[in-house]
Amino acid sequence: MHPAATTEHAGTPALLAEGISKAFISGQQRTQVLDNLSLSLDAGELTLISGPSGCGKSTLLAILSGLQKVDSGHVRALGSELGQLDMRALERFRLQHTGFVFQGFNLFPALSAFEQVELPLNHMGLSRNEARRRAQQSLEEVGLAHRMRLRPSELSGGEKQRVAIARALAKEPELLFADEPTSALDAANGQMIIDILHRIARTHGTTVLCVSHDPRLVVHADRVLAMEDGRILSDRRPPAPTAPDQGIPS
Amino acid sequence: MVALARKTLIYEWRRFLPAMLAVGFAGLLQLLQIALVLGIFGSTSLYITGSSADVWVGYPGTQSVGSGRTIDADVESRILMDPAVLRVEPYIWDDGDWRGPAETGGVSVFVSGIDPSANGLMFSKALPADLRARLAEPDAVVVDRSALDQLGVDIGQTATINGHQVRVVGISSGLRALGGVNVLCSLDTARQLNDDPTDSGPTYLVAKLRNPAQAAAVAVRLRGSTAFGPYTTWSAKDFAKISVRYWLFDTGAGAGVLFLAGIVFLVGAVITSQTLIAAVNGSMREYATLNALGVGVGALRRVVLEQAFWVGALGLLGAGLLGIVLMLLARSQDVPVVLNVPAALGCIILVMGLAAVSGLAAMRSMRRADPATLLR
Structure with missing residues (x-):
């Protein structure tokens, strides 16, 4: 895995959004989800976006990760202007640079944990051996070395989410997006997921952007953005960075 | 390469079974129909x-x-x-x-x-x-x-x-x-x-x-x-x-056979595509996740098409085995049934064509695999 410094160019943010707006129209109703929002994220940090449901945090995640287009404003990710990329180019960008972890684990029932992780790597043009090496390493990193031949039906919720993280991590992405990764899990498993995400940001220099209203996550984040009505209300860095990964949740 | 199409087909065979049965029975109907027509009208020559x-x-x-x-x-x-x-x-x-x-x-x-x-x-x-x-x-x-x-x-x-x-x-x-x-x-x-x-x-x-x-x-x-x-x-x-052509085309019997073959194809394709679409929809979130991770829509569509191919091939295998048994039974009862290589090939092409059409229909439903929908 690459060292922490790869994407930390002097002063260049890994992810930059400037004046982005997004509205959804259903029938006569026009809902402004994001309202002239600007944001800059640095590499190697775990940033948490929190806020009440419907505040636009999931839409912000979709836009910053290149899954959705903006109405106005622009998004720069790793030096690429996302708005100028067509569907194919966006897919290629996501393949090379991004990882995703969703609230639902979205694992294929037919595949073993190892195959779930290996599958996207097959499409990255990696050799068979390299793909397998990375899959093995990622699963070891999330502590599932002994469970990697099992199918999702044989894994617990926490284990499934760790497989999903390993699937994203094995791609060695510069950007890792997580949407409510802990909301389907109990306290102990949620804690473990938070620790893993935090460790990824630290040790791989990955820009981790996590959307969640889970208060346990706050103490682990390097930076917390509070959103409401399509705007960022506050942007703060929690004072006590939890040094060891075994931090006690608040 | 992880064989997603085949592994899913094997693991979730219950989900694909109706499609295989639809393809198989459509194939069996075409096969027996052709064999009967060849047998009956072949007797005119x-x-x-x-x-x-x-x-x-x-x-x-x-x-x-x-x-x-x-x-x-x-x-x-x-x-x-x-x-x-x-x-x-x-x-x-x-x-x-x-x-x-x-x-x-x-x-x-x-x-x-x-x-x-x-x-x-x-x-x-x-x-x-x-x-x-x-x-x-x-x-x-x-x-x-x-x-x-x-x-x-x-x-x-x-x-x-x-x-x-x-x-x-x-x-x-x-x-x-x-x-x-x-x-x-x-x-x-x-x-x-x-x-x-x-x-x-x-x-x-x-x-x-x-x-x-x-x-x-x-x-x-x-x-x-x-x-x-x-x-x-x-x-x-x-x-x-x-002689055979006279009976097939000038008596209207051939037109009836072709019409029936068309109906069987249509019904088979409708049932097969519907079950395939349902099977694909069942994995839609997983496909969308792969797309979020950058796996192209084209590659995902190939998975669906490969599944359709296997559904067709397995349906054909079942139809073939059952068809042989039924034809042996027919022969033993002096029912004229004849199957030659072109007719068997025609049957195979028809059944695989049916699977392909169904696969293409299922592929269209792949448009719903939009990863943005996972962020709700």
């Missing part, structure tokens, strides 16, 4: 394919073996003059009204008057030598096993055809006819049975060539002479085709 004649001579414009008219018997000498011809024999084809000993009423029969000598050409492939020899007896006839009940006779019994008495001396198999019953007798007996004195000549002359490969060329060469009244010639292959 049995007179030609069951004989070893290379060239047929008959009345111009004859559309099928059963609709011939008499030609002048002297044409035989014209045919024999050709150096390529080895042997010529007359063949009498006549309609008859059969009255059996049992209470069957009148039965319409097709009387075939053939040369009963051991080297006779007519039905040389369909009639065993001992049965053929027995036809030389006066008033002897051979009937097909499948028609015994219909004719109300058994071996050794007598009946009448057009009022003349005949005796059943043998029972053959594989001589089933379409729209009537084949009755075989000698040329002499056939002439006795014919009650129309104006109908004196043979219906056909059949010829064996020194080199059967020249059949088409010789048939063309023998045409055109009118010195002995109207006649024309065909190679045996061409005449068989004309």
Whole structure:
């Protein structure tokens, strides 16, 4: 895995959004989800976006990760202007640079944990051996070395989410997006997921952007953005960075 | 490469089973339908394919073996003059009204008057030598096993055809006819049975060539002479085709078969595509996640198409196995079923085409695999 410094160019943010707006129209109703929002994220940090449901945090995640287009404003990710990329180019960008972890684990029932992780790597043009090496390493990193031949039906919720993280991590992405990764899990498993995400940001220099209203996550984040009505209300860095990964949740 | 399509198909086989059954049964229907059509309509050219004649001579414009008219018997000498011809024999084809000993009423029969000598050409492939020899007896006839009940006779019994008495001396198999019953007798007996004195000549002359490969060329060469009244010639292959084609297309039966094949294809495709779409929808979130991770929509569509291919292949395998069993069963019951390589290939293409169409329909539903929908 690459060292922490790869994407930390002097002063260049890994992810930059400037004046982005997004509205959804259903029938006569026009809902402004994001309202002239600007944001800059640095590499190697775990940033948490929190806020009440419907505040636009999931839409912000979709836009910053290149899954959705903006109405106005622009998004720069790793030096690429996302708005100028067509569907194919966006897919290629996501393949090379991004990882995703969703609230639902979205694992294929037919595949073993190892195959779930290996599958996207097959499409990255990696050799068979390299793909397998990375899959093995990622699963070891999330502590599932002994469970990697099992199918999702044989894994617990926490284990499934760790497989999903390993699937994203094995791609060695510069950007890792997580949407409510802990909301389907109990306290102990949620804690473990938070620790893993935090460790990824630290040790791989990955820009981790996590959307969640889970208060346990706050103490682990390097930076917390509070959103409401399509705007960022506050942007703060929690004072006590939890040094060891075994931090006690608040 | 992780074999997502195959692993999903195996692990979630219950989800794909309805699609496989739909494909399989559609395939089975097409297969049996083609086999039956070939069997039934193939029997209309049995007179030609069951004989070893290379060239047929008959009345111009004859559309099928059963609709011939008499030609002048002297044409035989014209045919024999050709150096390529080895042997010529007359063949009498006549309609008859059969009255059996049992209470069957009148039965319409097709009387075939053939040369009963051991080297006779007519039905040389369909009639065993001992049965053929027995036809030389006066008033002897051979009937097909499948028609015994219909004719109300058994071996050794007598009946009448057009009022003349005949005796059943043998029972053959594989001589089933379409729209009537084949009755075989000698040329002499056939002439006795014919009650129309104006109908004196043979219906056909059949010829064996020194080199059967020249059949088409010789048939063309023998045409055109009118010195002995109207006649024309065909190679045996061409005449068989004309005969089958007449039954398939000019009687409306073929159009019915094609129509039914279309319906089976349509119904099969609708059911298969619907179950495939349901199976794909079941994995939609996973596909969307792969797309979020950058796996292209094209690659995901290939997974669906591969699944459709396997559904088609497995359905075909099932249809094939069941089809063979059913065809063996049909054969044992004297139901005419025939399957040749082009027909089997056609079936395979049809079934795989059905799977492909269904796969394409399922692929369209892949448009819903939008990863943005996962962020809700």
